[in-house]
Amino acid sequence: MPYVVTQSCCSDGACVVACPVNAIHPAPGEPGFATAEMLYVDPVTCVDCGACATACPVDALLPDTKLTDKQLPFIELNAAYYREHPHADRTPLALVPPHRESDTLGLRVAVVGAGPAGMYAADELLKLPGVEVDVFDRLPTPYGLARFGVAPDHPRTRQVIELFEKIEREPGFRYRLDVEVGSDVSLDELRVGYHAVVYAVGAATDRRLGVPGEELPGSVSATELVAWYNGHPDAAERDYPLDTERAVVIGNGNVALDVARILTAEPDRLAETDISRRALLGLRGSGIREVVVLGRRGPAEAAFTLPELVGLAGLDDVDVVVEGEVAVTDAKTGILADIARRTPVPGRRRIVLRFNRAPVRVLGDDVADGLEVERTEVLDGRAVLTGETERIDAGLVLRAIGYRAQPVPGLPFDERRALVPNDGGRVEPGVYVAGWIKRGATGYLGTNKTCSKETVDRLLDDLDAGLLRVPAH
Known part of the structure; x- marks a missing residue:
């Protein structure tokens, strides 16, 4: 190969x-x-x-x-x-799309959000002749989760920013940074000044556990911790209780593995990355020796991706432990089974993957000092509580059960799905959505490319149909 x-x-x-x-x-x-x-x-x-x-x-x-x-x-x-997945019968796809005869000369579009979805939307628009795109973001720096959501020990993943820098240099591209749409400028004002507005504002908050004690100091969002060690302006001044021997991460997606890896990494190794200075200083004084990563369901249903698991398994200065038996049913469970057979090295920091546990209560009086969990069984793909509970002592409890979008001023919002209702990205002619605010907090960096292209296609459909307003200036 x-x-x-x-x-x-x-x-x-x-x-x-x-x-x-x-x-x-x-x-x-x-x-x-x-x-x-x-x-x-x-x-x-x-x-x-x-x-x-x-x-x-x-x-x-x-x-x-x-x-x-x-x-x-x-x-x-x-x-x-x-x-x-044999591909012998597949014909080449994604080559040259049918040429579109849209009259885009003078088309002006405002893109709200300078993260991956917004940048990919700008890229699709700037491929067309005569288009001008202004990209708005409330932060003074662009790239969203590509900058502030990728772990600092994954520098190659952040190289997608180099692609975004090429988009910035396209004729017709302009930034409007440090401008919050909905506060500094309204949707109505944007609609006056542009033919169309594309919202690509992502999912800025985290999902809640909904258990007693969740609001105790020391029980925090993994989303906030990620922002902290990546130097996000909203989180730069925060501090976390790192003077504990054990932390618990609830959830077993990629963010949970990122957090566990950073909390157990040697600070000298992190110093070679672009981790925030404040976070590095805090981690140098950290007492954390073990991070327990909890999954509500079993190993076969783990939410982290194969690439992230391979990376975790390859750590050479931290013990990775899988508790319990692992039935091998695919590549992911095969790797987990291999990890489960390892012999831990005494004295090392360690990451423990513990499955079939659901959070019941964050324990503590004035601050979090542990987590009560209940054992589960997986029946028909669902985690069913068994009534058997246990306590895990920990001075830091992190929830990493997914991102959640917030309502956008002036747009409808589906509270249950946490997204703006849309038809392929169209909210109404002239107003569109892309990325997580469009489809929910699912997918990967590159998923936004296809998502944004679909949205731009809807915008062009409306342009061709004469449904877009002409800007006042």
Whole structure:
């Protein structure tokens, strides 16, 4: 297998278009692309030309001869995908789309949100002749979760920012940073000044546990901790109780693994990253020796992706422990079973993956000092409580059960799904949504590319139909 996709894949899809032999799947337009954890190189079709590696914005594609020992599992993951999903009958997709004859000369669009979805929307618009795009963001710096949500020890994932910097240099692009839409400028004012407004404001808050004690000091959102160690302006001055030996992370998605990794990492190694100075200082004085990551369901239902699990398994200065038996049913449970057979090294910090536990109560009087959990069983894919409870002592309790969008002033909002109701991105002619505010907090960095293209297509449909207002100036 000449080239292999590794753990920093962002599913952008640029490699698919670059490949001359259609060797990378799932491609845009194919089943599973929008939800795929990563893309995969067909070991039979690949001709070792390197075009994919050149196109990849995060350097995720490597020759098999250059893989480190920690990356070797990706060889089997790439090959296994094609054993389970043969692509011999697939014709090349995502090549040249049908040419659109929209009259875009002079089209002015305001994009609200400078994160991945907003930048991809701007990119799609700026491919058209004569379009001007102003990108608004309430922060003085752009890129959203690509800057403030990616763990500092994953620098290659952050390289997608280099792609966004190229978009910034396109004719017709302009930033309006440190401007909060809804406060500094209203939607009505934007609609007067632009043909269309695209909201790509993401999901800025976290989901709540809804258990007693959740508001105690020391019980905090993993979202806030991520913002803290990435230097987000809203979180830069916060402090966290790191003088405890154990922390508990509720949830077992990628954010939970990120938080566990950062809390147990050697500070000297983190000092080589762009972690915030305040966070690094706090972690140098940390007493945390163990982070317990709790999953409500079993190993087979774990929410973290295979690439992130491979990265976690490859840590060489932290013990990763999987508690309990793991039935091997796929690649993910196979890796978890391998980890479960390891012998811990005395004295090391450690990350414990504990499954079939649901939070019941955050314990403590004035501050959090533990978590009460209840054992669960998985029946028909759902976690069912068994009545058996236990206490986990911990001075820091972090919830990492997903992001949640907030209502947008002037737009309808579905409280249950936490998104703006839309038709393929269209809220109404002239007002559109992209990214998490459009589809909910699901998908990966590259998912936003397909999502934003769909939204721009709806905008162009309305332009062609004469449904967009002409700006007043």
